Structure formats: structure tokens, C-alpha cells
Amino acid sequence: MGRPSVKAQRSSEILDAFETCVARYGVEGATLERIAAEAGLARALIRHHVGNRDDLLKALTRRFLAQSERHQQDLLDYLPEGDRVLSLIDLLFDHSQSDQNFVLVAEALIAAAGERPELAAQLADWVHSFIALIAAELRREYDAAAADAIDAVAAGIAGIYFNVDSLTTLGDMGGLRQASKQAALRLVRSIELDHESR
Amino acid sequence: MGRPSVKAQRSSEILDAFETCVARYGVEGATLERIAAEAGLARALIRHHVGNRDDLLKALTRRFLAQSERHQQDLLDYLPEGDRVLSLIDLLFDHSQSDQNFVLVAEALIAAAGERPELAAQLADWVHSFIALIAAELRREYDAAAADAIDAVAAGIAGIYFNVDSLTTLGDMGGLRQASKQAALRLVRSIELDHESR
DNA sequence: AAGTTAATTGTCAAGTATGATAATTTATAG
DNA sequence: CTATAAATTATCATACTTGACAATTAACTT
Numbered sequence: 001m002g003r004p005s006v007k008a009q010r011s012s013e014i015l016d017a018f019e020t021c022v023a024r025y026g027v028e029g030a031t032l033e034r035i036a037a038e039a040g041l042a043r044a045l046i047r048h049h050v051g052n053r054d055d056l057l058k059a060l061t062r063r064f065l066a067q068s069e070r071h072q073q074d075l076l077d078y079l080p081e082g083d084r085v086l087s088l089i090d091l092l093f094d095h096s097q098s099d100q101n102f103v104l105v106a107e108a109l110i111a112a113a114g115e116r117p118e119l120a121a122q123l124a125d126w127v128h129s130f131i132a133l134i135a136a137e138l139r140r141e142y143d144a145a146a147a148d149a150i151d152a153v154a155a156g157i158a159g160i161y162f163n164v165d166s167l168t169t170l171g172d173m174g175g176l177r178q179a180s181k182q183a184a185l186r187l188v189r190s191i192e193l194d195h196e197s198r
Numbered sequence: 199m200g201r202p203s204v205k206a207q208r209s210s211e212i213l214d215a216f217e218t219c220v221a222r223y224g225v226e227g228a229t230l231e232r233i234a235a236e237a238g239l240a241r242a243l244i245r246h247h248v249g250n251r252d253d254l255l256k257a258l259t260r261r262f263l264a265q266s267e268r269h270q271q272d273l274l275d276y277l278p279e280g281d282r283v284l285s286l287i288d289l290l291f292d293h294s295q296s297d298q299n300f301v302l303v304a305e306a307l308i309a310a311a312g313e314r315p316e317l318a319a320q321l322a323d324w325v326h327s328f329i330a331l332i333a334a335e336l337r338r339e340y341d342a343a344a345a346d347a348i349d350a351v352a353a354g355i356a357g358i359y360f361n362v363d364s365l366t367t368l369g370d371m372g373g374l375r376q377a378s379k380q381a382a383l384r385l386v387r388s389i390e391l392d393h394e395s396r
Numbered sequence: 397a398a399g400t401t402a403a404t405t406g407t408c409a410a411g412t413a414t415g416a417t418a419a420t421t422t423a424t425a426g
Numbered sequence: 427c428t429a430t431a432a433a434t435t436a437t438c439a440t441a442c443t444t445g446a447c448a449a450t451t452a453a454c455t456t
Contacts, residue, residue, distance in 0.1 A: 002401025003453040010403085026309055029226030031443065042405065043444085049403090052445070107309060107364070111224055111302075114367035124368040131374075148380065155374055156358050156381025163357035166305070166364075169312035170322040176329075176353055182346065183354025183385060190384040193391050200431025201423040208433085229413060240435065241414090247433090250415070397456105404451070413442070421434065426427105 010049045011059070013039050018060050023104035027057065027112035057112075061119060064105060065126060071102075072133055085141050085188055088134070092161050093181035103165035131158045142191045149194055153187045160184050208247045209257070211237050216258050221302035225255065225310035255310075259317060262303060263324060269300075270331055283339050283386055286332070290359050291379035301363035329356045340389045347392055351385045358382050 017039035021030035032053065036043040050056055079087050106123075113120035135154035138145070164180040167173055215237035219228035230251065234241040248254055277285050304321075311318035333352035336343070362378040365371055 001399090001455050003403065003451095005402060007402085024312055026224040026226050026306075028224050032445095033443070044406085044446095045404070047445070053443095104309075107305070108224075110364060110367055111305060111309065114222055117369075120368045124371060127365065127368065127371065127374075149384075151373070151377045152380035152384060155377035156354065156384065159361035159378055159381070160354050160357040162364075163361045166308060166360075167325065169308055170318045170325065171315075173322060173325065175349070176325075179349045179353035180357055182350035183357070186347075186350060186354065186388040187381060187384055190388050190391075193388075199425055200429090201421095201433060203432060205432085230415095231413065242416095242436085243434070245415070251413095400453100400455080402452085402454100404449100406447100406449075408446085408448100409444105410446105411442105411444080414440085415438105416440105417436100417438085419434100419436070422432085423430100424432100425430085 007049055010041070010045065014041070014046055014050050014056075015060055015063055018056055019064075019101060019105055022060065022108045023101045026108050057116075057119075060105075061109065061122060064109070065122065068102075068126065068130075072130070076133070079137070085137050086185070088137055089157070089181065089184050089188070092157070093164070093177060093184065100165065100168060103162060104169070107162070107166045127158070131155055134158055138188070138191065145191050145194060149191055153191055156187045157184045205247055208239070208243065212239075212244055212248050212254075213258055213261055216254055217262075217299060217303055220258065220306045221299045224306050255314075255317075258303075259307065259320060262307065263320065266300075266324065266328075270328070274331070277335070283335050284383070286335055287355070287379065287382050287386070290355075291362070291375060291382065298363065298366055301360060302367070305360070305364045325356070329353055332356055336386070336389065343389050343392060347389055351389055354385045355382045358385075 014035065017035045018030060020038055021034050024030075025034065032043050032046055035056075036046055039046075046056070050059055075088070075091060078091070106126075109119065110123055113123050131154045134157050135150050138150045138154055142150070160180050160183055164177055167176065212233065215233045216228060218236055219232050222228075223232065230241050230244055233254075234244055237244075244254070248257055273286070273289060276289070304324075307317065308321055311321050329352045332355050333348050336348045336352055340348070358378050358381055362375055365374065
């Protein structure tokens, strides 16, 4: 009965466009006009399907966190039995352009969180969970390692990963991505060496 | 002859306010209205003393790069004779809140560089020079180390440093800062260990 | 074909942002 | 005190952004 709803489809398209704009212009720069242009729809439809600016940001945050959770699960499922940590680092540092927006959106949200306490809390949890994922894999492989060492190395790998992706806006940065990956691998090796020199 | 000019003083105040707004709202969110309110002057004075939006951003970028250069020089002058690398890491990771805006502004500029090729080029140079500074200290202390190792560790330390400061907008992140510092120290140690296991 | 539901389009009003220019005030020199 | 140069204030025009609502069109059911 009645015209079939495309709300789910449209909402998804709108959030795609919003995501693109956030990655490109930041949260403050992602105006409804730009989003509408990017999505190829009238601005009024954004309001109709998703709501006002605040609703948009909440919806994007929700989707971002949900996608991230799924993404993390996929990541874990994809890791082989052996050398899981090395595989993880390969995935983090050799990923394709398609996921590039992911970190850019994350950085934009983090920057915008300064004025939005609720968002800040959600993202703080998110960062912690990402670091925890890395830490869990490290623990699994180096179960005799000290907790401090695991925490430091996990934080370091996560930091290097976020940083190198956020610098993609600057264009080609020479061998920075490779150097960053090598740094991450060195952190991993530092755990092995802890182990030996005991 | 005539009223004494306060242009230099006002320009500096205006750029201070702009910097604060950029750190808080991002480049796109730092409107002339907000800057004027932050600086406590009429919006027209911004135009009078510095110019339009574009002039503002160029001026801020110029000042940022100049300050950064001085800051780096001060840093080097401050480092002691021995244990320079450890001192450097102390300075990077234990710095006071006063410099906090520094990295936030840098992150905001980097995010905005996606749409501004000229800015991107300047910041790419800036990042490289920062990494080069770390690399130079590493080389000075570990002159027998492989170039690859130096590059990787320098990139890693820089990445970890940028990342942890950009996360300050999320509030207290537990022991993340300490863990990050430990990760940086581990990277340094990894060079020493390379050396031994040769 | 009529009814119904939702998408889509059109339009309006209020608020904000920017750029430009004219008028005014203020601080100094002579 | 007067001339002068610069800061400051006032005002205007234009464009952008957002939110809200009415009108229309499209797709489906019975």
C-alpha cells in the first residue's frame, strides 16, 4: 500500500555524501548544500530522510562506529593462524585507497569532538577498542610479554597507523608509509627482544 | 606624524585568535565572526589589519612555519650533550599544555590542505623537516646504524607524537600518553639492539 | 480508476558570513 | 591648535546556510 519507501537507500547515500564531505572539508565545512550536491539530491531531501545537521552527525557517527566494529571483526576473521601480528600490520599499512576515507573521517570526527562531549566519549571508546584489538593480538602471540610492553607497542602501532593515513591529504610523502610500517614492525620485534634478554 | 600604528600588535592578536579558533573549530569553522569575538575586536578590523580569509590563512601558515622553525632551533639548543635523544623524547611527550595548540593547529592545517595544494606542499616540507630533525639526532647518537633503521624510527616517533596530541580533544585517554612515550623509547632502543645483534 | 503513502520539488523566512566603503575618532608631530 | 595618518566604528550589499512548510509527483494496493 502506497509508494515504496527508499528511505534506507537514500539515507545511506546521504551518509556516503556526508562522509565524503567530512573527509574533504571537515565536520564544520560539510554544509548541507555540499552534501546535497555530492549526493545529487535536493537539500530538502536530506532533511526529509535523515534530519537536521545534528541528526546527520549522530547518524554518521553511529554508522561509522558500526562499520568499524564490523571491519574489525572481518580483520580478525581474515588473520591466519600463524604470524597474525605481521599479517595485521600488513593489512593496516598496505590497505587500498578505498578505506582511505575511513581514517580521514575518524580524524575529522576527533577534531570536532572538542566541542561535542558526547562524541568525544564515543570516540575515546573507539580508539581504546582499536588499541585493545592490537594489544589482544600481541598478547596472543607473545603471552609471556609484560603488560606494559604490550600496551606501549599497541599504542605505538595505532598512533603510527592513524598518523600516516591522516597525512595522505598532503599528497605523496616519499617513503613515509613504508618507513611507518617498518617502525610498526620494529615495535613488534621489540617485544620479542624483551623476551630474549630476560 | 599621525597616529602611531598598532598594526603589528593587532595582527599578532588577530592571528592568535585565528589560531585558537582553528584549533577549536578547524579551518572551515574558524569564521571571521568567531575570530573577532575571540580577539575582542570588530570584524572590520580583521580585514583592515590582515585582510580577507585567504590572507588570514596565508599569514597564519607563515607564522606557524616560522614559529615552528624557531621552536625546533630552541629544542636543539636545549638538548644536553649526552642522551640527547632521550631528552628529545622527554620534551616531545612531557610538554606543557601551552604548546598543545601547536599540534592541533598543525592537524587542522593538514586536514585543510586537501583542498589547498600550495598549503599541502608547505606542510609536506614541514613534516619532512620535523622527521629529519629526529633522524639527525638519532644518527648523531647511533652513527653506525643503518639508514633504513634511522628513517623508520624517526617516522615512527614523529607519528606517535602527532597522534597522541591530536587525541587530546577526546579528553583524558587513560595512560595513552605514557604508553606512547614508552613506544617511542622502544623504537630508540630497537636501534641499539640492531647494533648489538650484528 | 480511486485511494494512499511517501518521495520529490518549490518556496519562504531567519540567521550568518563575507567583502567593501564611508564616516568618525584618536594619537601624534610641528 | 592644526594638520595628518592611522585606528576604529558604522553601514550596506551580497551571498550562503539552515530550517520549515506547502504543493506536486510517483508508485503501489484494492
